[in-house]
Amino acid sequence: MLTEELTNINVDKSIDARGTSCPGPLLAAKKAIGEIQEGQVMEVLSADEGTRRDIPKWCTKKGYEYLGTVEEAGYYKIFLRK
Numbered sequence: 001m002l003t004e005e006l007t008n009i010n011v012d013k014s015i016d017a018r019g020t021s022c023p024g025p026l027l028a029a030k031k032a033i034g035e036i037q038e039g040q041v042m043e044v045l046s047a048d049e050g051t052r053r054d055i056p057k058w059c060t061k062k063g064y065e066y067l068g069t070v071e072e073a074g075y076y077k078i079f080l081r082k
Helices: 004-009 024-035 051-063
Strands: 011-015 041-046 065-071 075-081
Touching: 004 065, 011 024, 024 041, 024 065, 041 051, 051 065, 051 075
Parallel strands: 011 041
Antiparallel strands: 041 075, 065 075
């Protein structure tokens, strides 16, 4: 998805893991994914560089749809669909 599409997407669950380092954001995402339904969108906020690689890999492994990443000032917004 394009950055503009991602910034306007309806998010069903937002996880703020900016205060944690690897593997904290991924663990938070794994815990929270059970709280949303199939087809819903979750965003993970992370300041950890490794999360940009970890979340897409995890999505592929688990069959979730990685939608993209938006870089903000000092952190990333990573989007996925269950």
